[in-house]
Amino acid sequence: FSWKFVYLIFFKIIKDNSCFYQISCQNLMTLVQKIYNNRCVWKIPAFFPAKFVAASLGRELLFVGLSDKTISILDTNTGVCCFPSIFVEDRIIFLVSEENYLICFTSNNILMVWEIVNNKDLKSIVHEKYEGPKLGDIQKVILTNELENDSISPIIFAENITVRFSKTRNGWINTNSKVPSIFNKCPGFRTIHDVEKGFFESLI
Numbered sequence: 001f002s003w004k005f006v007y008l009i010f011f012k013i014i015k016d017n018s019c020f021y022q023i024s025c026q027n028l029m030t031l032v033q034k035i036y037n038n039r040c041v042w043k044i045p046a047f048f049p050a051k052f053v054a055a056s057l058g059r060e061l062l063f064v065g066l067s068d069k070t071i072s073i074l075d076t077n078t079g080v081c082c083f084p085s086i087f088v089e090d091r092i093i094f095l096v097s098e099e100n101y102l103i104c105f106t107s108n109n110i111l112m113v114w115e116i117v118n119n120k121d122l123k124s125i126v127h128e129k130y131e132g133p134k135l136g137d138i139q140k141v142i143l144t145n146e147l148e149n150d151s152i153s154p155i156i157f158a159e160n161i162t163v164r165f166s167k168t169r170n171g172w173i174n175t176n177s178k179v180p181s182i183f184n185k186c187p188g189f190r191t192i193h194d195v196e197k198g199f200f201e202s203l204i
Contacts, residue, residue, distance in 0.1 A: 014057045021062060021076075025051045032064060034079060042079030048072060054095035056102075060119060063102055065092040071104065073122075083122055088112065094138045101125075103141050103154065111165065113143070113154060125152055128165050132172050136160040 014021040019036040032046040046064075054065035061082070062074040071086040090108040097103070102114045102122075113126035136159025146153045148168045155164045155175070162175045 012052065012055055014055060014062075016057065016076075021055075021057065023052050023055055023064065028067075030064070030066065032062070032074065032079065034076065044079065046072075046074055046079045046081070053092050056095050056097040058097035058102075058116075059099070061097070061116070063095060063097055065095040065104070067091075069106075071095065071102070073102075082119070086114070086122070094141065096141060098143055101143055101152075103143070105138055105141065105156070109135075111141075111154060111156065113152060126154060126165065128172075130156070130163065130165075130172060132163060132174065133161055135163075 011025075012023040014023070019034055019041070022033045022035055024031045028049070028051055030048040030050060030052045032048075032052075033040040034042050048064065048066055050066040050068040050070070052064055053067055056063045057076070060076055062076050064072045064074065066072065069088050069091065071088065071092070072081055073083040073086070074080065075082045086104075088104060088106050089110055090106040092104060093107050094105040095103070100116045102116065104112045106112075109130040111126060111128050111130060112124065115123045115125050117123055135156065139157045139159065141157070142155050144153045144155060144164070145151065146166060146168050151167045153164055153166055155162065164173045164175060165171075166173050
């Protein structure tokens with residue numbers, strides 16, 4: 001009689017121009033390496049005491065979402081964390097970077113967008129809860145700009161529905177024609193003028 005121990009190792013490969021990033025998870029530990037010519041080019045691989053759940057490669061940064069509800073941001077040249085870890089409210093189910101923006105969606109239906117300014121500052125620009133029909137699996141999220149004030153307007157392309165958050169309309173706009181179009185937050189009417197304005201805006 002003998003015991004056999006099986007160690008499950010999970011890999012994710014992210015390709016770059018002439019190299020690739022290998023993210024592996026074993027025994028609740030995550031190892032991140034930048035591989036070139038079959039060698040790690042970082043002096044020390046990056047280690048994290050949690051399982052990775054998502055990852056995305058930006059221009060000069062690698063974003064790693066972990067099971068402890070944090071996002072680590074690595075300098076792709078050195079493998080060193082160049083920002084403090086970002087703590088999110090719930091389990092990360094979608095993570096992607098787009099130019100100088102980081103986009104995250106968590107299991108409690110919170111969409112978050114941060115702007116990375118000159119690779120030095122991290123600025124939160126969107127933190128909104130989605131409360132419409134069930135999304136299903138998220139396929140992608142892209143960032144657009146509103147015509148009225150050029151503010152960031154994220155679009156979520158999901159399995160069941162496509163929605164866009166509008167700061168101008170203060171709510172989620174459903175871009176699918178077969179489903180009700182807007183899931184607005186309740187507006188705060190303080191005066192008769194606000195009521196009339198809200199009424200006429202709803203007719204547009």
